[in-house]
Amino acid sequence: MTTAPAERKSTNSWWQSPYDRWLVAQDVPVFTGYYVEDLRTIELGWWDLRGCPGAVLNLVGHQGVTEAHLLQVPPGETIPPFRMATEEIVYVVEGQGIATVWAEGHPQINFEWQKHSLFRIPSNYYYQLSNARGDQPALTLHVSYLPLAMGIQPREEFFFNNSFVDPTELYGSEGNPFSSEAYAVRETVDRGGEKHETHQWHANFFPDLNVWDKLTAYGSKNRRAFGAGITFPNSAIRTGMMVLPPQRYRAAHRHGPGVTIVGVAPGSGFAVMYPEGGEKIVCPWTEASVFVPPNNWFHQHLNPGGTQNRQLRVFPPKALMGYDGGLNKEIPFYEEDPWVREQFEAALAEQGLPSLMPPQIYEDPDYVWDDPEMRDKD
Ligand SMILES: [Fe+2]
The missing domain is CATH 2.60.120.10 (Jelly Rolls)
Incomplete structure (x- = not known):
């Protein structure tokens, strides 16, 4: 049996x-x-x-x-x-x-x-x-x-x-909630002990991100970019746009998973992503490109083109970004792998354009990049 x-x-x-x-x-x-x-x-x-x-x-x-x-x-x-x-x-x-x-x-x-x-x-x-x-x-x-x-x-x-729905989300006030003008709110937030000035635009609808010009210069000396923070009323999702000026790039940084980054402007460039000590992945970059840096991978946005590069970013829940756990880290230009600068300059050379990164930034830790173009444009 x-x-x-x-x-x-x-x-x-x-x-x-x-x-x-x-x-x-x-x-x-x-x-x-x-x-x-x-x-x-x-x-x-x-x-x-x-x-x-x-x-x-x-x-x-x-x-x-x-x-x-x-x-x-x-x-x-x-x-x-x-x-x-x-x-x-x-x-x-x-x-x-x-x-x-x-x-x-x-x-x-x-x-x-x-x-x-x-x-x-x-x-x-x-x-x-x-x-x-x-x-x-x-x-x-x-x-x-x-x-x-x-x-x-x-x-x-x-x-x-x-069938659960909160009618106050879109029926709470007079008029069409998708046609009311965006309004700005300034806030100082504490990101792991570091104070950041933020500027958020509140609305349910943004008609054209490619022409949105209410931008704010933001970040440290390694983040030479303009930002447009976007807050949808009642939303759990943080959203924002980053605008990289021509012929520049951002220093490598890392954070948690799930940030969906979408190319808005027709410019061209590339992103570099890598785990600490690991192989670098180059993501070609133009309008309608999407990349998502994996959890804790360093990444940087490079714009070797002659026009602005606009990137929409849709973030994961804040607790997963790692702002408070020491995960957030930036590599200053003077410590970055020279390979990155070489790639950037080679891409510029193909278009006959000069780099707009000051050479001192690669050598001098105390160098202050005072750039009138990057001052607040409110
Ligand atoms: Fe990032």
């Missing part, structure tokens, strides 16, 4: 996260790796859940915290209404159209979007996107905390069929 112990098969692998399992079941193209060079040319596939062609970016640096996905609204069409329990930040990569947003049982709110618009869809609000052009598709990039949220609540129903 032999006994054959019953074998139970489960699709619920202990190793896969609930988000990973959900993603496999979506049967939509998924992009992994470190970066996407151009969202406008990646392969899309029919996505049943959304009723349109789409693709998901589950890059190494997203690390089960955040995700990004691309939807295509075909010419002249409207994609089906959709709602999700985690809010979404939406950036328009290509095209123009109309968004209709509403809470169940409440009036619809419409607004127009165009290439380079940025807006937020609150949790469980229905929304529908329509392409206003009949001759070309529109592409929208959506960023959310879905992987992290599914990690503590794996029920799909909770995320895609959830």
Whole structure:
């Protein structure tokens, strides 16, 4: 006599996260790796859940915290209404159209979007996107905390069929919440014992990030960039834009996972990412590029082009950025691997442009880069 112990098969692998399992079941193209060079040319596939062609970016640096996905609204069409329990930040990569947003049982709110618009869809609000052009598709990039949220609540129903909604988010005041003017708020924040002056713009809708000119010079002597902090009312997601002046770059720094960085301006450049002591990965950089620095990897943004380089950044929850745990670290230019400067200068030379980095910054720890162009432009 032999006994054959019953074998139970489960699709619920202990190793896969609930988000990973959900993603496999979506049967939509998924992009992994470190970066996407151009969202406008990646392969899309029919996505049943959304009723349109789409693709998901589950890059190494997203690390089960955040995700990004691309939807295509075909010419002249409207994609089906959709709602999700985690809010979404939406950036328009290509095209123009109309968004209709509403809470169940409440009036619809419409607004127009165009290439380079940025807006937020609150949790469980229905929304529908329509392409206003009949001759070309529109592409929208959506960023959310879905992987992290599914990690503590794996029920799909909770995320895609959830009637809880807070009507005050969009119906709390007079007028169209997507057409009110952005207002600025100044704040001093403590980042691991270091005080930082910040400047945030508050609104539900930013019509065109490529022409947004309310920028603030920010950071230490190693962060020669302009910033535009963006705060969506009631949102858990911090967002911001960084504008790198031409022919310069930022020093290497590191932090937690899940910062989705999207190219806004047509300029060209590259990002370098590497774990401490490890191999460097070069991510080519232009409009509609995306890269996500992996957890604790050093990375730097280089702009060897003759025009500004604008990058939208959508951050993970603050607790994961590592601001308070000593993870945050910057490598000053005088300590960086000379390879970085060589790559930067070679890229400049190809375009016949000079570097606008002062040579002293590579040698003198006490050098103060006083640059009138980088003073506050409020
Ligand atoms: Fe960063």
